[in-house]
Amino acid sequence: MTVKYIESCKLPTPFGIFDMHGFEDGESDKEHVVLTMGDFDGEEPVLARVHSECLTGDGLFSLRCDCGAQLQAALHKIAQQGRGAIFYLRQEGRGIGLLNKIRAYHLQDAGADTVEANEALGFGADLRRYDMLKPMMAHFGIQSLRIMTNNPRKIEALREIGIDVTERLPHETGRNPHNAKYLETKKGKLGHMLDSE
Template identity: 50%
Template sequence: MNNKIAELIQSSDPVLVPTAQGIFAVRGFEFSDGNEHMLATAVDADGNEKTEESSPLIRLHSECATGDLLGSYRCDCGPQLEQALETVQRQGGAVLYLRGQEGRGIGLVNKLRAYALQDRGIDTLDANLQLGLPADARDYTQAAAVLTRLGLTQIRLLSNNPAKAEALERLGVRVLELVPDIVEPRPENEGYLATKRDRMRHRLA
């Protein structure tokens, strides 16, 4: 589906969800192409948002079944999500969980096919290309639509990826600062992180 032509058709009221990282006010957003996304905003025990800032801290987190659900060591997605939830609880802000963005937008099956190529020594970027797929197929139009609907048009972005900030800027969301969301590498994902740093402009050491 082309995110650019999908309209935001409805959203749920916020509900309080207690988690290991704290309490979040969670809302769902549905688009006309069937995509659904989730915004988790940090709140206190009374349900009050933890930030009064005009430029709140926002994390756009792309769905990653292997990392977020299985805790895979092949990527940094699961630890990044957990760390992001902890960070917005401390500083105020929200995590926008973007479904339909699996494998940088290529889908779960293709991501696993790319993993098979990586097991033969091909890096994460070239694996996508060998499958005839883009290095990064994600589109942030729907993320920008959610942020704009909520009046969040001036934010600090919790991310190591300048491309996310550039995409949001093109879509009318001003990014005042790119706040790092760096997690400790593991032996299993050192090559993956090096490719993101060296070939995809991620701000990693």
């Protein structure tokens, strides 16, 4: 695993001033960032979100998913607490990349759900990996997390790399008529822990 820390800077946002840390992943040739606020010294678990890049949701305000709303909610919660981290991983479209995601969206326009669309293109339902988090968390000395997620696979992956997940905080936000089927598929086919109907 060749993940290398590059540099840090201040990142003022509407939610507060974060520190942004850049990492280079030699294995995937991707650049990941971590946004942090506060001090991670001591034993107290860190409030965190592991967020996979979603240009359409995070940057273009798409209502097809809940990603942008989840990112903003996580920034807001961390700023309220004054301590936490967002690990922003560059693995667009559950790991299939932006252009394949557009191809998958085209199939969804014709009636496929997110899993069916990925599989029709020859991909697995979710190709994301989380092993790059181990050296990134080690850089900050993070041993344990209170994680904002609905994805049990993410919690399992963190535990597999030796990160103690002390608490899962449900992170449901951004439901709308355009993403109802997307959220149903997350719950029914990918096992996400979603309560809202």
